Amino acid sequence: MDGMDQHGPAVAGDGIGARLRRKEDARLLAGRGQYVSDIRIAGMRDVAFLRSPVAHARILSRRKPEGAEVFFLDDLAGVKPIITRSAIPGYKLSEWPVMAADRVRYVGEVVAMCLADSRAAAEDLCEQVEVEYEELTPITSCAAGRAPGAPLLHEHWGDNLFLQTSFDSGIAPVIESAPVKVELELSCARQTMHPMEGKGVVAWWDHRAGQLVVHSSTQVPHVIRAGLAEVLGIPQAMLRVAPPDIGGGFGYKCQLQPEEIGVAWLALTRKAAFRWVEDRREHLVAGANARQHHYKLTAYADTRGRLLGLDAEVSVDTGAYSVWPFTAVLEAAQAGGNLPGPYDFRAYRCKVFSVATNKPPFAPYRGVARPGVCFAIELTIDAIARAVGREAADVRAENLVPGAAMPYVNVTNKHYDSGDYPASLATVREMIGLDAFRAGPKRDAKGRYLGIGFATYTEQSAHGTKVFATWGLPLVPGHDQAHVKLTPDGALEVKAGIPTIGQGLETTLAQVAHEMLGVPIGDIRVTLGDTATTPFSTGAYASRGMVMAGGAVARAAEVVAGRVKAIAAHLLQAEAKDVVFRDGRIHAGAASVSYADIGTAWYIRPEQLPEGVDTGGLEATEGYKPETDNGVFSFASHAAKVAVDAETGHVEILDYCIAEDCGRMVNPMIVEGQTYGGAAQGVGSALFEESPYDEAGQPLASTLVDYLLPGPAELPRFRIRHTETLSPHTAHGIKGVGEGGAIAPAGAIVNAINDALSPLGALLSDIPASPERVLAAVARARA
Amino acid sequence: MKAAAFDYRSAGSVAEAVALLAEGETRVLAGGQSLGPSMNLRLARPQRLVDVKRVAELRDVAADDAVCRLGAGWTHAEIEDGAMADFSQGMLAQVAHGIAYRAVRNRGTLGGSLAHADPAADWVNTVVALGGTLVVQGPSGQRRVASEDFMLGAFTTALSGDEVLVAVELPRLGAQARWGYHKLCRKTGEFAKAIGVAVLDPGSGLARVLAGAVEGKPVTLPQTAERLREGGPAAALALLPEEAEARLAHLAPNERALRVVAVRRAIEAMAEG
Amino acid sequence: MQVNLTVNGRPHSLLVEPRTHLADMLRETLNLTGTHLGCEQGVCGACTVLVDGKPQRSCITFAVDCGGAEVTTIEGFDADPTMTALREAFSAHHALQCGFCTPGMLVTARDVVLRLGETTEARLREELAGNLCRCTGYVGIVDAVTAVAAGRQPQAQQAVVATAAREAAPLLQAAEREATPTLMPAGGAMLEERVALAAAPEAAWAALADLRRVATCLPGAQLDSIEGERVAGRVGVALGPIKASFAGTGSVTLDEASRTGKLIGRGRDGASSAEGEVGWQVLPGAGGGSTLVVQLSWRLTGPLAQFGRAALVRDLVRRLAQQFAANLDAMVAGQAAPPARPLGLFALLWGLLKARLLGR
Structure with missing residues (x-):
């Protein structure tokens, strides 16, 4: 393991490890990217959706304006509801109709689809549809949903639980004997993910191909193809899903959407082009679908603060329906499984409740459950440190799984493959200057209280088949595939089914191909996501792209490389084993040929080819998944230094340090970008972002004035230091990195706030740590 | 979301705008930086807009020894950049700089913000803090309204449906004048949770203290201001909690406390500046 | 057009x-x-x-x-040298990921670079605050703009317009106001207003028994029918740029013994609906007079409800309550209710949402 400072030297060249500028930048900087709403198809018409204004109601009547093109569920003949099955015992099925016909279960649920020549006119139509609702008592919290006698969202269930699971490694002896017991009750607000581009879909009928073409802003095009075909009742071959540029995903675009189905149905049945683009208000109201957890925790420790056992009850405010394909219980499964985090303890009991509520259906947001569980366990560690009167950073370090214990199988059977977690913590401790801070003043010149907080996490990335299978998904990811082809003029085409959503795969997959095959990076063209032109991938989610698609590209490029070498050896009168790729050419000793020479030989001058040449030619499709597919564990430590204004409740982040390890970095610049961006979203969770609901189930944030996204003035200049602990299980030792940054900030920041407010004895337990919550904590402490 | 349909007219003069307003069902469009979002959300649905952006009269600047008069059509950015002489010892420019974001300031106007009358808006609080007078024109000519009488409550002003806010008159601050403006925001450019303003001009004897971004019209604190004039910042700060308790009694204690903090910091900033 | x-x-x-x-x-x-x-x-x-x-x-x-x-x-901007430099720097500093915010970010960044020249990081972050990016955490953006702005001078000050002479007229003084508003928050979405009446409780209650007249005291309200406890009507709305008409029904209950009246109404406009409750009670007051207590509470549904700045509605409802109480006072005193400005309960609710929108 070797450390390197921020913006330190990267690997020379353009291959794996190079700090390479992105290939996708030029078009995006010129304003010539193409997002869903930019697609123009002759005759395309606009769709607007009428949505329920109430959280829970029976629909008594619906009436269309006369002569208008308005569609109710009954009009969508043959379209099936979204039903997400799961292999997990006890999981209850929800039936999510594409549009509500007799019952609505959340504000924002689609009730009618309106069609016009412009979006404005389609919205005019929405206003003319009359719907009569008979309101029912809404469930607006986990506690309300679990209360005896609560009204039921799905009557045939008998309760409001999608699933209840429990796990106990045998905590009873620890409860009996542990000298220190700490209790906490914590909550995380409901959030909305806010990619800058919301959802959107353009669908049209391709008469020539005899195909329904769906341009959806989706992270999972091949998966959506399967889901759409099923609900529409058409063969998958009749459907092409072709995502254009995607303006951010973060998990929001990981599931089959009712709107996608409605617009696709229009194109399928009317054989024409239709468009719907989610606006921000729709996103805020119908898309508030993430992060809301509630924790009751009891931790047991020894008098030095060594964690001996954890007894937890986790409730997830899951919303009204189960999303497809990730189910309503992925969040809960991850929460219960990941709560122990990077800590070494053996007594763990956990009950997890996935509660159906009258809110939008829960979806996997960047980090999936781990931002919540990291917040919970990190506050627990600090609470233990307070209870035993020691420095939290010391207690934390002593509880982390030590590097010498790797590989380590934890209490929930997570296989931590590699890494030195205490060293990572030590790094941020030094970066943020904890020891000097402890010796200095606790308040600044403005009288604000100062504090430092830490959080360390380990993030299972690129979860393998086995892992997903245990989560019961209806569609379990296996091998990701990629196609690599050398063109006649010596350029390289790389195609993969995973889409590009801002994570830079057009660049990093090219780097992998370059590493394997030596074709100059400028001559590599990467095409992603279109089901008509790319091999199967389950998509861009779960920090899996670089491991899975990267592995597939490496495999396919390796196969082509072997064939290129065979032909080159023949042309150069050399042995294939002596052929090397260097400086954009193919060498054997002093002689060399170009990639164009190889392409020419295969495609144009086959008489130059050796006897017995591989008839697969200069292209190959290969699949990849790690042989040990328990997922690979990236890890990081975050440290935050804050100033808290106890009069206004305002929190300023003065410094923020990250020690990050995602195994081999394919492009350090992109790793940093992913980490900064994730951390910024984590700061949002920690301090700003919240989709509150009133007791009637009305969402109270429907504009970006209500829902505060952190801007440049609210965010610190993140400082980062990398280490590279290679995964023993994956091609090139790569681990995933897309989600990690978002996991730790809430834990680090709230620990820092609590450290700052320790002279007042105030403690925060809920996020976001808004000024109101900070002031309330101060007031409670003073009372 | 897209706005509901409406008609649009552009006025060349205040008189023309007033005549169009008098026809009814018409709303003035100035910069549109508040109206635009509410129309896009279809919360505001005016039948007709009369655009006053091209009315030259709204961009007059006039002054005498004691008072300056700014046309309502100046944008926040123009005030921020000092497109007209400074009569306020830099106060207006700094307040303008703190409004929303530059792209909004490039279009939003002084008059539009005052007529919109959001309690959290900077001009609403600044103009009342300075004790300004608003010049309003209707079918029967111009009338002047004291700033404290202009805003009746949140989003409600003394403007009738056929009147246009033409100009704002403000006291000219002397070289000895000091001011403090403090607003509590969670985020740059966002709505203020609380605003405190303090102004003291020993030359003219002007002393004003204001607690703003309350849920309704801004609240002046005349006794604290009087103490400021007589005894300086320390004396003013000593009285502040008591007067705030009385004049902000309609606020919950925690909300009241935030205003006190904002006002105190404004007075402190004034003392330091 | x-x-x-x-x-x-x-x-x-x-x-x-x-x-x-x-x-x-x-x-x-x-x-x-x-x-x-x-x-x-x-x-x-x-x-x-x-x-x-x-x-x-x-x-x-x-x-x-x-x-x-x-x-x-x-x-x-393809021929613009500043934009060319920014594009280069954005790529070099990884100032974009998904690219969706990038065009707006570049247009703002170019203005900042030209207008301010080299500046501090804090000022730069403030100037960029009106452009949201969800991908980068702004690190690369700030670095890129800093790099392009380095060494640049701010734009020259624009010309200052001439100041005309002003016809001297003093600024107007506002009337001194009472220090304490009469209305106190009653908790949640509820407000209470108290008015002292000269009339004795019996007389005041008798005057208030005529529902049609009571309804006319609710600003902007129009009562179409009364059948037993059922009332139907509409509330005209005019607040700022917002005009609407809520049609709705309600029920009225009167309790002679406690001299308590209650009107519960529900109205709709488009996707939004509002439920409101107006309660009034006549209590014995000082010197043989009486005290009229008016309580207003409300619940909103739909777009109107979906905003966070709820404190604003209190000001709006407060003004409604005050006007309602003043009108009842006038009615009991035998005067005609003053022609109410069209300011209804639902108008106030409209005001709430308008309030949510970038009040600048």
Whole structure:
């Protein structure tokens, strides 16, 4: 393991490890990217959706304006509801109709689809549809949903639980004997993910191909193809899903959407082009679908603060329906499984409740459950440190799984493959200057209280088949595939089914191909996501792209490389084993040929080819998944230094340090970008972002004035230091990195706030740590 | 979301705008930086807009020894950049700089913000803090309204449906004048949770203290201001909690406390500046 | 209607609906899709373009309002050296990921670089605050703009307009007001107003028994029918730019013994609905008079409800309650209720949501 400072030297060249500028930048900087709403198809018409204004109601009547093109569920003949099955015992099925016909279960649920020549006119139509609702008592919290006698969202269930699971490694002896017991009750607000581009879909009928073409802003095009075909009742071959540029995903675009189905149905049945683009208000109201957890925790420790056992009850405010394909219980499964985090303890009991509520259906947001569980366990560690009167950073370090214990199988059977977690913590401790801070003043010149907080996490990335299978998904990811082809003029085409959503795969997959095959990076063209032109991938989610698609590209490029070498050896009168790729050419000793020479030989001058040449030619499709597919564990430590204004409740982040390890970095610049961006979203969770609901189930944030996204003035200049602990299980030792940054900030920041407010004895337990919550904590402490 | 349909007219003069307003069902469009979002959300649905952006009269600047008069059509950015002489010892420019974001300031106007009358808006609080007078024109000519009488409550002003806010008159601050403006925001450019303003001009004897971004019209604190004039910042700060308790009694204690903090910091900033 | 303007140096004469905002005209009519719509609420900045050389939000600028304007979109900067430098720096510093915010961010960044020249990181972050990016954490963006701004001078100060002579007239003084508003928050979405009446409780209650007259005291309300406890009517709404008519029904209960009346109503307008409850009670007051207690509570559903700045509604409802109480007072005193400004309960609720929108 070797450390390197921020913006330190990267690997020379353009291959794996190079700090390479992105290939996708030029078009995006010129304003010539193409997002869903930019697609123009002759005759395309606009769709607007009428949505329920109430959280829970029976629909008594619906009436269309006369002569208008308005569609109710009954009009969508043959379209099936979204039903997400799961292999997990006890999981209850929800039936999510594409549009509500007799019952609505959340504000924002689609009730009618309106069609016009412009979006404005389609919205005019929405206003003319009359719907009569008979309101029912809404469930607006986990506690309300679990209360005896609560009204039921799905009557045939008998309760409001999608699933209840429990796990106990045998905590009873620890409860009996542990000298220190700490209790906490914590909550995380409901959030909305806010990619800058919301959802959107353009669908049209391709008469020539005899195909329904769906341009959806989706992270999972091949998966959506399967889901759409099923609900529409058409063969998958009749459907092409072709995502254009995607303006951010973060998990929001990981599931089959009712709107996608409605617009696709229009194109399928009317054989024409239709468009719907989610606006921000729709996103805020119908898309508030993430992060809301509630924790009751009891931790047991020894008098030095060594964690001996954890007894937890986790409730997830899951919303009204189960999303497809990730189910309503992925969040809960991850929460219960990941709560122990990077800590070494053996007594763990956990009950997890996935509660159906009258809110939008829960979806996997960047980090999936781990931002919540990291917040919970990190506050627990600090609470233990307070209870035993020691420095939290010391207690934390002593509880982390030590590097010498790797590989380590934890209490929930997570296989931590590699890494030195205490060293990572030590790094941020030094970066943020904890020891000097402890010796200095606790308040600044403005009288604000100062504090430092830490959080360390380990993030299972690129979860393998086995892992997903245990989560019961209806569609379990296996091998990701990629196609690599050398063109006649010596350029390289790389195609993969995973889409590009801002994570830079057009660049990093090219780097992998370059590493394997030596074709100059400028001559590599990467095409992603279109089901008509790319091999199967389950998509861009779960920090899996670089491991899975990267592995597939490496495999396919390796196969082509072997064939290129065979032909080159023949042309150069050399042995294939002596052929090397260097400086954009193919060498054997002093002689060399170009990639164009190889392409020419295969495609144009086959008489130059050796006897017995591989008839697969200069292209190959290969699949990849790690042989040990328990997922690979990236890890990081975050440290935050804050100033808290106890009069206004305002929190300023003065410094923020990250020690990050995602195994081999394919492009350090992109790793940093992913980490900064994730951390910024984590700061949002920690301090700003919240989709509150009133007791009637009305969402109270429907504009970006209500829902505060952190801007440049609210965010610190993140400082980062990398280490590279290679995964023993994956091609090139790569681990995933897309989600990690978002996991730790809430834990680090709230620990820092609590450290700052320790002279007042105030403690925060809920996020976001808004000024109101900070002031309330101060007031409670003073009372 | 897209706005509901409406008609649009552009006025060349205040008189023309007033005549169009008098026809009814018409709303003035100035910069549109508040109206635009509410129309896009279809919360505001005016039948007709009369655009006053091209009315030259709204961009007059006039002054005498004691008072300056700014046309309502100046944008926040123009005030921020000092497109007209400074009569306020830099106060207006700094307040303008703190409004929303530059792209909004490039279009939003002084008059539009005052007529919109959001309690959290900077001009609403600044103009009342300075004790300004608003010049309003209707079918029967111009009338002047004291700033404290202009805003009746949140989003409600003394403007009738056929009147246009033409100009704002403000006291000219002397070289000895000091001011403090403090607003509590969670985020740059966002709505203020609380605003405190303090102004003291020993030359003219002007002393004003204001607690703003309350849920309704801004609240002046005349006794604290009087103490400021007589005894300086320390004396003013000593009285502040008591007067705030009385004049902000309609606020919950925690909300009241935030205003006190904002006002105190404004007075402190004034003392330091 | 027709609008004539110049976009990226080319004159255009276009037919658009007045409601079409500049961004939609650029995107849908001129196919300049580099200008992105991120919120249409004037917050995110993705739609920022230059109008007459200044960055502005094209989502809250109506196209018809751009007659004669020169508009520059991201597609119009290909020959601009500052933009070229910014594009280069954005790529070098990884200042973009998904690219959706990038065109608006670049237009803002170019203005900052030209206007301010080299500046501090804190000022730069403040200047960029009107453009939201969800991918980068702004690290690369701040680095890129800093690099391009390095060594640059701020733009020269623009000309100051001449100051005309003002006809001397003193500023007006506002009347001194009572220090304490009479109304106290009663907790939650509920307010209480108390008014002292000269009439004795019996007389005051008798005067209040005529529902039709009581209803006319509720500003903006119109009662269409009364059948037993059932009432039907509508509430006219006019607040700021917002006008609407809520049709609804309600029930009235009167309790002679406690001299308590209650009107519960529910009205709809579009997707929004509001439930309101107005309660009044006559209590014995000082000196043989009485005290009228008016309580207002409300519950909102739909777009009207979905805002966070709820404190504002209290001011609105307070003014309603005060007006209602004053009108009842006048009615009991035998005067006609003053012609109420059209300020209904539901108007106040409308005001809440209007309040949510960028009050500038």
